[in-house]
Amino acid sequence: MAFKIGLLGLGTVGTGTVEILLNPQQRHPLLQELAIHRVGVRSLDKPRSVELPAEMLTTDLESIVTDPDVDIVVEVMGGLEPARSLILKAIAHGKHVVTANKAAIARFSDEIFTAANQAGVYVLLEAAVAGGIPVIEPLKQSLCANRIQTLMGIVNGTTNYILTRMQTEGSSFDAVLTDAQQLGYAEADPTADVDGFDAADKVAILASLAFGGRIKLEEVHREGIRQITAADITYADRLGFVIKLLATAKRDANSGTEGTEQLQVRVHPTLVPKSHPLANVNGVYNAILVEGEPVGQVMFFGPGAGSGPTASAVVADILNIAAILKVDRNATHPDGSPLLDPLLACSHQHYSAIAPIEDLESRFYARVLTQDSPGVIGRLGTTFGNHDVSLESVVQIGLKDNQAEIVVITHCVREGNFRKALAEIQAFDAVANVPSVIRVL
Amino acid sequence: MAFKIGLLGLGTVGTGTVEILLNPQQRHPLLQELAIHRVGVRSLDKPRSVELPAEMLTTDLESIVTDPDVDIVVEVMGGLEPARSLILKAIAHGKHVVTANKAAIARFSDEIFTAANQAGVYVLLEAAVAGGIPVIEPLKQSLCANRIQTLMGIVNGTTNYILTRMQTEGSSFDAVLTDAQQLGYAEADPTADVDGFDAADKVAILASLAFGGRIKLEEVHREGIRQITAADITYADRLGFVIKLLATAKRDANSGTEGTEQLQVRVHPTLVPKSHPLANVNGVYNAILVEGEPVGQVMFFGPGAGSGPTASAVVADILNIAAILKVDRNATHPDGSPLLDPLLACSHQHYSAIAPIEDLESRFYARVLTQDSPGVIGRLGTTFGNHDVSLESVVQIGLKDNQAEIVVITHCVREGNFRKALAEIQAFDAVANVPSVIRVL
Numbered sequence: 001m002a003f004k005i006g007l008l009g010l011g012t013v014g015t016g017t018v019e020i021l022l023n024p025q026q027r028h029p030l031l032q033e034l035a036i037h038r039v040g041v042r043s044l045d046k047p048r049s050v051e052l053p054a055e056m057l058t059t060d061l062e063s064i065v066t067d068p069d070v071d072i073v074v075e076v077m078g079g080l081e082p083a084r085s086l087i088l089k090a091i092a093h094g095k096h097v098v099t100a101n102k103a104a105i106a107r108f109s110d111e112i113f114t115a116a117n118q119a120g121v122y123v124l125l126e127a128a129v130a131g132g133i134p135v136i137e138p139l140k141q142s143l144c145a146n147r148i149q150t151l152m153g154i155v156n157g158t159t160n161y162i163l164t165r166m167q168t169e170g171s172s173f174d175a176v177l178t179d180a181q182q183l184g185y186a187e188a189d190p191t192a193d194v195d196g197f198d199a200a201d202k203v204a205i206l207a208s209l210a211f212g213g214r215i216k217l218e219e220v221h222r223e224g225i226r227q228i229t230a231a232d233i234t235y236a237d238r239l240g241f242v243i244k245l246l247a248t249a250k251r252d253a254n255s256g257t258e259g260t261e262q263l264q265v266r267v268h269p270t271l272v273p274k275s276h277p278l279a280n281v282n283g284v285y286n287a288i289l290v291e292g293e294p295v296g297q298v299m300f301f302g303p304g305a306g307s308g309p310t311a312s313a314v315v316a317d318i319l320n321i322a323a324i325l326k327v328d329r330n331a332t333h334p335d336g337s338p339l340l341d342p343l344l345a346c347s348h349q350h351y352s353a354i355a356p357i358e359d360l361e362s363r364f365y366a367r368v369l370t371q372d373s374p375g376v377i378g379r380l381g382t383t384f385g386n387h388d389v390s391l392e393s394v395v396q397i398g399l400k401d402n403q404a405e406i407v408v409i410t411h412c413v414r415e416g417n418f419r420k421a422l423a424e425i426q427a428f429d430a431v432a433n434v435p436s437v438i439r440v441l
Numbered sequence: 442m443a444f445k446i447g448l449l450g451l452g453t454v455g456t457g458t459v460e461i462l463l464n465p466q467q468r469h470p471l472l473q474e475l476a477i478h479r480v481g482v483r484s485l486d487k488p489r490s491v492e493l494p495a496e497m498l499t500t501d502l503e504s505i506v507t508d509p510d511v512d513i514v515v516e517v518m519g520g521l522e523p524a525r526s527l528i529l530k531a532i533a534h535g536k537h538v539v540t541a542n543k544a545a546i547a548r549f550s551d552e553i554f555t556a557a558n559q560a561g562v563y564v565l566l567e568a569a570v571a572g573g574i575p576v577i578e579p580l581k582q583s584l585c586a587n588r589i590q591t592l593m594g595i596v597n598g599t600t601n602y603i604l605t606r607m608q609t610e611g612s613s614f615d616a617v618l619t620d621a622q623q624l625g626y627a628e629a630d631p632t633a634d635v636d637g638f639d640a641a642d643k644v645a646i647l648a649s650l651a652f653g654g655r656i657k658l659e660e661v662h663r664e665g666i667r668q669i670t671a672a673d674i675t676y677a678d679r680l681g682f683v684i685k686l687l688a689t690a691k692r693d694a695n696s697g698t699e700g701t702e703q704l705q706v707r708v709h710p711t712l713v714p715k716s717h718p719l720a721n722v723n724g725v726y727n728a729i730l731v732e733g734e735p736v737g738q739v740m741f742f743g744p745g746a747g748s749g750p751t752a753s754a755v756v757a758d759i760l761n762i763a764a765i766l767k768v769d770r771n772a773t774h775p776d777g778s779p780l781l782d783p784l785l786a787c788s789h790q791h792y793s794a795i796a797p798i799e800d801l802e803s804r805f806y807a808r809v810l811t812q813d814s815p816g817v818i819g820r821l822g823t824t825f826g827n828h829d830v831s832l833e834s835v836v837q838i839g840l841k842d843n844q845a846e847i848v849v850i851t852h853c854v855r856e857g858n859f860r861k862a863l864a865e866i867q868a869f870d871a872v873a874n875v876p877s878v879i880r881v882l
Contacts, residue, residue, distance in 0.1 A: 016735060020586050028585040030652075030783050126583065132736040134575070134583030140566065140577030141582070143757030144469040145461050261625075277742065282719055294457060294749025295573040299742040301718065308735025315586030325786040327771035342471050343764040 016311025020399030040253030100127035120338020134310025153288035195224035207249035213352030358416030363440035450518030457752030541568035547733035561779020573750025587733030594729035648690035654793030799857030804881035
């Protein structure tokens with residue numbers, strides 16, 4: 001018995017998926033029981049690097065998700081619509097779904113998983129986060145005995161590539177971005193990557209899995225890397241840090257165990273100590289660090305994007321569904337409602353409460369440009385102190401255009417207090433500018 | 442409906458397992474459907490850090506594996522016997538098995554998995570390799586679409602701890618070992634760790650999963666770290682390497698795609714370039730790097746031992762079995778024989794062919810002590826050349842007790858040829874000794 005696949009999209013990931021399915025040798029034998037049934041494309045005439053019978057291709061994507069012969073719909077077309085509608089229609093027609101679409105899942109998980117649970121089908125999405133790195137399934141299955149405390153990762157390859165090159169070359173953000181665009185590592189419109197939208201989608205998905213509650217994407221605090229300067233990278237380096245765009249989800253320290261629990265879910269540039277496992281993750285690589293009780297810290301590292309890695313995750317999801325279908329296609333609860341594997345299906349329906357960013361407790365790095373006059377450092381210190389912001393170090397790093405460049409690192413303080421102190425400091429006559437404020441891990 | 446667990450062993454891992462099972466809050470809700478039914482111990486009187494009803498404990502372990510009420514037997518007693526017999530008896534009585542016992546699985550996988558497939562039960566073993574790091578299940582499920590080429594890891598925490606301290610402190614093997622024994626990082630009899638037996642068990646299990654064939658443990662090439670000196674670590678450092686005990690399994694480059702396939706499966710100290718992802722894995726941490734087509738390189742990193750991490754893996758396996766049992770307890774093939782999830786069950790029965798170590802192609806590091814006389818380096822080079830061993834560098838590192846200390850690094854050469862050349866060199870009058878030969882990654 002073969003499992004019939006309806007593929008939506010034959011771009012980079014779709015092509016990689018077809019390449020694996022057409023070459024099952026030396027892979028898991030279950031691959032031989034998968035058959036590509038229909039492939040939905042935008043244009044029938046486009047030259048393709050994979051050979052498929054012409055009659056398999058169609059531009060009528062809806063005919064695929066409603067085709068009674070299709071067992072598993074694989075959505076690798078991307079974008080919000082018509083991807084969302086096609087996924088929902090596939091579910092309504094009893095198809096299991098595999099998707100690589102982080103944007104659609106991060107926004108529409110509520111309606112998609114509610115529909116999937118009612119229809120008794122799986123929606124798997126390993127490929128939606130960190131490409132080929134196994135992280136969704138390990139969170140669902142291998143780490144399911146843990147009380148997850150923190151999940152922290154480098155989940156956007158483009159920004160990590162840019163920051164790595166800024167670090168190694170001393171170049172500016174703009175120069176590296178332009179070059180990355182020419183080399184194909186960054187899009188012509190880089191907003192989704194460099195402003196942190198892509199990472200926010202991914203951390204919303206990961207947080208949902210790690211903490212068992214849905215996440216409202218608009219509640220994810222998001223900052224990108226456009227404001228990071230070569231100077232910040234140099235000073236961070238001198239202080240023993242590298243700058244990474246980290247996506248973080250963690251149980252808020254002020255949460256009780258019952259009822260009042262809050263999560264922090266945020267994406268922002270972060271000074272990471274060089275000895276930290278994430279500090280050595282460079283270039284387009286991704287890594288996700290999970291801290292749980294009792295496992296401690298585990299990290300998953302690998303290629304976060306690309307045709308092959310992403311297709312590896314897509315086909316793994318297809319095989320996982322096929323494996324379950326072999327054991328049982330139609331399990332039901334005693335009342336006749338469909339019964340899904342409780343580790344693979346989405347079992348939560350509530351939304352997690354997200355702590356406001358002002359309540360975050362973090363260390364901070366700030367670079368302050370002031371007049372080179374005595375007493376300025378003293379006034380900075382006093383003002384921070386008035387707001388309960390204790391300082392780890394205040395260093396005058398250099399002198400530039402007659403201005404002193406002062407780098408402040410705080411101890412772990414409440415973000416709201418830090419921001420209030422900073423607002424007062426920015427109003428000082430002696431302070432010209434505070435060009436950089438970056439959280440410190 | 443609760444799933445009843447029979448636990449064999451209440452030592453470090455058993456206690457960690459009970460701690461998770463008794464505290465299900467904030468973990469996966471499926472944990473609330475697990476119940477500890479019986480616990481087999483060696484002594485009823487021993488004080489325990491977990492509270493269990495006295496009537497739950499028994500010294501009659503066989504009564505647990507034959508108890509009709511038990512669904513899942515969890516073997517965390519370790520050792521070869523009676524663990525093997527109890528696992529087989531549990532299987533014969535239709536119990537699913539979760540085990541952390543690398544030694545038993547590496548030796549008896551043939552009879553254990555044959556019995557399990559006949560009885561239609563799962564034997565899961567995430568905890569047997571690399572403690573809390575998800576690697577078994579990711580290999581079975583998340584990476585199952587790949588053609589695995591190489592699997593390489595630091596899978597023994599004790600030796601990695603010793604090598605890391607030798608590296609940072611410049612100390613000798615013996616000094617660090619003694620200290621590690623006092624601190625509890627090494628056993629009183631350190632043989633299993635420092636001579637590579639533990640790592641050999643683990644790489645046999647990993648190779649079996651990655652390449653889909655059983656492995657004869659006696660065919661795993663095994664070298665430990667006793668002969669690594671502080672001098673080797675210093676010279677390696679100068680040349681840009683750290684020394685790690687690596688466990689490696691890879692498809693032999695000379696293998697064809699059909700029939701003639703051979704694997705390399707080996708454990709030995711290795712010079713690892715400092716830029717390699719495994720070079721930064723220090724102390725008791727473990728990491729496993731998997732290279733597959735099309736995923737590329739992915740790495741799994743975390744704590745390789747300890748009560749909590751290992752129990753995390755044990756309970757994950759229990760939950761994975763419970764999840765499948767919820768969907769279907771009694772799936773069968775059309776002929777009535779039991780049908781198991783093809784990704785979680787063991788689907789191979791043949792033994793993989795292992796390439797002899799002489800056929801390995803590798804770079805080598807050798808430290809040679811010679812008389813400090815002209816022409817010695819020339820004779821070394823000529824002799825290596827006569828055996829097709831081309832050299833990357835020959836450096837006289839120092840002079841010690843009137844002897845020249847020469848470090849040779851070869852290009853990638855056939856091990857058999859290298860050993861033949863070395864045997865000739867050792868017979869030179871001018872050569873006093875070749876204290877170290879280490880493969881280079």
